[in-house]
Amino acid sequence: MARLLPGTAVRVRRGRRGDLAQVQSLLGAAAGDRLERLFRRILADLGNDVYVAEDGAGEIVGLVSVTYARSLVRGGLSATLDGARARLQPAGTILAGLVAFAEERARKRGCRRLAAPVDPADPADAELRAALLARGYRPGELLVAELA
Numbered sequence: 002m003a004r005l006l007p008g009t010a011v012r013v014r015r016g017r018r019g020d021l022a023q024v025q026s027l028l029g030a031a032a033g034d035r036l037e038r039l040f041r042r043i044l045a046d047l048g049n050d051v052y053v054a055e056d057g058a059g060e061i062v063g064l065v066s067v068t069y070a071r072s073l074v075r076g077g078l079s080a081t082l083d084g085a086r087a088r089l090q091p092a093g094t095i096l097a098g099l100v101a102f103a104e105e106r107a108r109k110r111g112c113r114r115l116a117a118p119v120d121p122a123d124p125a126d127a128e129l130r131a132a133l134l135a136r137g138y139r140p141g142e143l144l145v146a147e148l149a
Contacts, residue, residue, distance in 0.1 A: 006054065006098035011062060013102050016044055016051035023061035024053065027086055050106055054087065054095055063087035065099040067107060067115075075114060080107035082117035085129050096132040104136075118143050 003014040016024070021040050030036055043049050048070065054063035066083035082103055087095035100117075107115045117133050119126040134140075 004102075006095065006102070009094060009098060010057055011054045011095060011098070013052050013054050013099065016053045016064065018044060020053055020061060024064060027061055027064060027088055049083070050103075052099070052102060052106075054099060063095045063099055065103045067103050069107075069110060069112065072114075078110060078112045080110070080112040080115045082115060085132075086125060087128070093128055093132050093135075096129055097136060100129075100132055100136055116141075116143075118145075 003012045005012050018041060021037060024030075024040065025032060025036060043066070044051060048068060050067045050069075052065050053061045054065075055061050063086060065085040068081045068083045070079055070081070071077070072079045080103075082100070085096055085099050085103070087099065104115055117129070117138060119130045119133070121127075121130075
């Protein structure tokens with residue numbers, strides 16, 4: 002199910018186990034068994050979708066991750082954009098395309114809402130925030146407690 006992002010030569014497909022090294026590089030994450038186990042679990046979990054964007058040479062240049070949950074209060078399925086990253090310039094074009102792709106996938110799963118928490122202190126989230134606002138997302142309030 003690889004598809005071209007509109008206006009780009011980048012195609013989006015579901016993430017696979019073999020993508021770990023490139024995803025790790027894209028995220029700037031440290032290597033390790035823990036990351037590998039987590040990545041495998043997320044890919045296997047039906048409550049998560051991970052999609053990668055790759056250029057013509059097969060290099061992963063972006064990713065978007067969506068988590069799904071049933072909501073008693075909202076009356077159906079809700080989705081949360083767990084994160085989106087892009088390294089190909091202009092990153093905003095790729096991010097906007099990945100967000101649009103995530104919205105489409107969430108709609109197909111029956112979601113009535115897609116929330117996208119962004120961290121104002123994280124420079125990587127600044128581009129994502131700009132892409133979300135350009136797509137019509139509106140700022141809301143998200144209260145967070147670190148449990149670790």
